[in-house]
Amino acid sequence: MLVQSYLMFNGRCEEAIEFYRKALGAEVTMMMRFKENPEPMTEGCGPGGGAIPGDNIMHASFKIGETEVMASDGMGSNGKPEFKGFSLSLTAASDAEAQRLFKALGDGGKVEMPMTQTFFASAFGMVADRFGVSWMVINPRPMP
CATH class of the missing domain: 3.30.720.100 (Signal recognition particle alu RNA binding heterodimer, srp9/1)
Structure with a gap:
């Protein structure tokens, strides 16, 4: 499947x-x-x-x-498309790549959560791109 x-x-x-x-x-x-x-x-x-x-x-x-x-472009609604209730998650190979991807996706978009360190990732942030698609960009930490 x-x-x-x-x-x-x-x-x-x-x-x-x-x-x-x-x-x-x-x-x-x-x-x-x-x-x-x-x-x-x-x-x-x-x-x-x-x-x-x-x-x-x-x-x-x-x-x-x-x-x-x-x-x-099909199955649209009148006006702006809405992408609600989900995010696409993008895994980066390094913190520098995560920062680059986050910045590129955020060009013309909206930062939902600034790029930061977390217990599960050395770099993690959330951004909605200029089309309204929500992205989570992550460089995960190895889990024990």
Whole structure:
């Protein structure tokens, strides 16, 4: 069994993927626009259940390190997408890398918990990126 994150960006998917390329080194493995759909579109995937512009992203997959994340402009709501009740956790190999990733994700976003040391991590912080996706960045301490 495999559980994967699927993020809905309501018209900002391509912008988000480009942000993750720059901030995290994300590698796009697949991207399909709504206009490339081989089957006729039905109403319901767009904001408020309406149609979506053909240039918007129907489905994309990208890798951040070893993790595949999927994304789309579909199934959005009217207005700004909301990412509530979860965070993506990003494990860094060093404190310096954790600081760099935290700063990159926070560009245009909002710090939810500043980067700090904890009993479980030499570096840990929480930040919502400019798209509203919450991230926990961690360099964990070895557990005894």
